[in-house]
Amino acid sequence: MKQLINKNLITLKCVLFCFLSGIGCIFPFLPLHMLAIGLDRAEARVISAVAPCVALLGPAILGPLIDRLSVGRGSTGGSTGQSGSGKLLRIITAICLILSALFYTLLLAVPYTERHDARRPHVLFMCDAEGAYVMQEVCTEGMRCNSWSGEKKGVLAVGACEYGCADEDMTWLTEPFSTTSTTTTLSPMYNSVANVTAATETVTDDGDEGADFEVNPPHLCTDGRCLVYMQHAARLRLPLSLTAPPRADNLTDNAHTNDLSDSNRNNATLDNWCSYRSPFQCLVPADRLARINTMDRPCRPAVRCQVLDPYDEPDGVLADAECRLIIGDPVYTFWSYFVVRCIADIWPTAGLALLGAACVIATRETSLGRGDVGRQLAFGTIGLAIFPPLAGFAAEQMPDSPYLVPFLMHAVFMLIGALILLIDGSMPLSPPEWWWHTASGALAVPLSAVRRYGAETAAVCAVLALLGALWSGIDAYLPWTVMELDGTLARVGATLSAGALPAVGALWWAEALVDYVGHSNLFITAFIFYCLRYTGLAYSTSFAWIIVSELLEVFTLSLVWVTAILYFRHLVPRKYTTTGQALPVIAHFCIGRCIGAIVGGLVGLGGELSGARDVYRALGGAALAAAGVYLALYHLLLAPRCAAPAAAPPAALLRGMNGNGASNGTYSPMRVYHEERSRKGHFRY
Structure with missing residues (x-):
């Protein structure tokens, strides 16, 4: 030993x-x-x-x-x-x-x-004479909206744009769209603001000229230029500059979360949504304005668009803005x-x-x-x-x-x-x-x-x-x-x-x-x-x-x-x-x-x-x-x-x-x- x-x-x-x-x-x-x-x-x-x-x-x-x-x-x-x-x-x-x-x-x-990646929240887009609004759903209790200083620039892809009436509780944004997008993707058309009310003749996807006429399609304008959404275009990439309000103002006092599933979309309110502003403006033509004013409820003329792939779009302005539940x-x-x-x-x-x-x-x-x-x-x-x-x-x-x-x-x-x-x-x-x-x-x-x-x-x-x-x-x-x-x-x-x-x-x-x-x-x-x-x-x-x-x-x-x-x-x-x-x-x-x-x-x-x-x-x-x-x-x-x-x-x-x-x-x-x-x-x- x-x-x-x-x-x-x-x-x-x-x-x-x-x-x-x-x-x-x-x-x-x-x-x-x-x-x-x-x-x-x-x-x-x-x-x-x-x-x-x-x-x-x-x-x-x-x-x-x-x-x-x-x-x-x-x-x-x-x-x-x-x-x-x-x-x-x-x-x-x-x-x-x-x-x-x-x-x-x-x-x-x-x-x-603790950071939880929630299900991807819905995103809504509306534009009126005062500006454009990007609304992002808060999808879980306790979640907070993204906030940043200054302007955040990027792209937001939209489709199925249409005129409508923006009521006080903004439930119009959650209603089903009356138009549907097609699979055709064309480059956006630029017009001047002065030509917003001009009629625009279009053709259908099958090439039959004169088969369809779209009069005064939605125009989304900024800096004196307008992007025109055409029904056959299906996809329009908007170059946005978003401004976020202070975090305390992003949410209302309500703590519950809205369920925006198809079954109850019409009954949803916008109490718990993150709101971001953009300098885009949308002017409603006179004939469209007359049609909207015939509705029984008070409203302001506006344009809404269906948001496409907000988190996956290249250079997307919301690419990193998914809502998260954060503890600590x-x-x-x-x-x-x-x-x-x-x-x-x-x-x-x-x-x-x-x-x-x-x-x-x-x-x-x-x-x-x-x-x-x-x-x-x-x-x-x-x-x-x-x-x-x-x-x-x-x-x-x-x-x-x-x-x-x-x-x-x-x-x-x-x-x-x-x-x-x-x-x-x-x-x-x-x-x-x-x-x-x-x-x-x-x-x-x-x-x-x-x-x-x-x-x-x-x-x-x-x-x-x-x-x-x-x-x-x-x-x-x-x-x-x-x-x-x-x-x-x-x-x-x-x-x-x-x-x-x-x-x-x-x-x-x-x-x-x-x-x-x-x-x-x-x-x-x-x-x-x-x-x-x-x-x-x-x-x-x-x-x-x-x-x-x-x-x-x-x-x-x-x-x-x-x-x-x-x-x-x-x-x-x-x-x-x-x-x-x-x-x-x-x-x-x-x-x-x-x-x-x-x-x-x-x-x-x-x-x-x-x-x-x-x-x-x-x-x-x-x-x-x-x-x-x-x-x-x-x-x-x-x-x-x-x-x-x-x-x-x-x-x-x-x-x-x-x-x-x-x-x-x-x-x-x-x-x-x-x-x-x-x-x-x-x-x-």
Whole structure:
């Protein structure tokens, strides 16, 4: 058991267990929570894309800061400096966990909003000598009319225009039309206002001249010009400039809604209608006016038209004026959630980088032996496998506030992890003494050595960013897909468990696997498995297919992540350990996650299931192409060029190694693209 469990690392394992458990309790439910508080999918995609960009501030600032402060304290080589550096890392990591618990819990306080798209309300059009009126029905109790400042310009398509009598209660607008439109569409005719009363001779649709005469057809005039509606034209596009009254004046005091179905259209009143004005004018000719005045009721002469496709007409003035039932303030809800979520994402992202550095430091990996970073992560992954479905199941038992339990579970786990970090002063987080000598003594790594590996570091970051984009393309919106397949919150949590369960065993032996297979080959394998995962999701018809796809996440996330930790452990000088562990977090979980959310959002991922499947197929092809390019570049170009001949190690390094154990007498600097052919003991430290 001595080889399996290191008692000095038990508390670190507990911290990782709490951290990953807390992440698992909240991460799969965030996309659903955004919709639950009233944000639409477009707003949720914006938050999913922007939050990772803001989150990179955490590791980007705290990583170099801790390295700088640690080197300053440890340069004396005394025990005080080493202890101080370990305490600094513990305290800052604990603060990150506490702030994560605080800000994610604040998301529960974001005010709720609700927006209902009602059935498309009816639209009426009337025009008299005083102006034109566009009347829009308020179709649900509590709905409010659209309002804007100034004039709103656009097109309104009308047909079946006719003269009539506008009574006081405006019920004439709701009566059936005496004329019907045809299927013929002609360009509108322009006349001057002076010719409004002129007779107009028309022809019928079958071309028989003189078969029908239309005298004084309706004229709709503005700015000295008139549009003439002809019965055979069927469709007239009016260029309107609408003015909306203040919102308080849009509706009458009555709260009920008029039903304008065909059966009771004649009995409807216009109490609950939104009224918009336009400068159009309609003059009624004398002969028509005489006919109207014979009616028994008082009225004013007017022209009414049947409105055609008010919400679908190209450049329509009412294209975005559909009535909606709005509860709360959608704008305030979006921006408050946006700000809190962006700040909240900073802290677990920074905590992930700091805990990665803690694993590297605490396992005491040296040139002569193998650490057990993977085993620390394996223990933490157990929590990631257990608690997400439990959090989802608990949420289902509270239908009134389903996301309260997952958010509180996240806060509890984060606070427990922070408490362990603050209490346990014996956690081995101060680097070994020979690390300080390497950073500040005779074996200090020169800046030229850092620059020499800068291109390799950038290349690895680019690969991790691409892998992160593929990961985010699935996980950012997967909960939406699960719910569209009649899923439950427990099933949403189970998607994380499906990927974490096989990862426990893989991470336990991860370091030996990485050393045997090689870093680059594992990255290539990840691209191939992303292709398989996307292909499975593209043709999934049930939740079972999603679980099968998630089981493959051990190859695309878990092994990729431990490979990145081990990669940067040797690629970056020891005095930049925390910065070195922050780089893969920034590349994969910030930049890559942002790109994946943007790509998924632009093409509609997470919307209709058929659209999501098209995206899955496209990204699966991209993953396979990336695997092929990476394989060709690495094995045909980079690996042969980067092979470094064995050379005698520097005398100073031999003395340092002899102080810790026997040396094998050879030395070759680690080259990233040739690490498979090197063995332990051949790192540049």
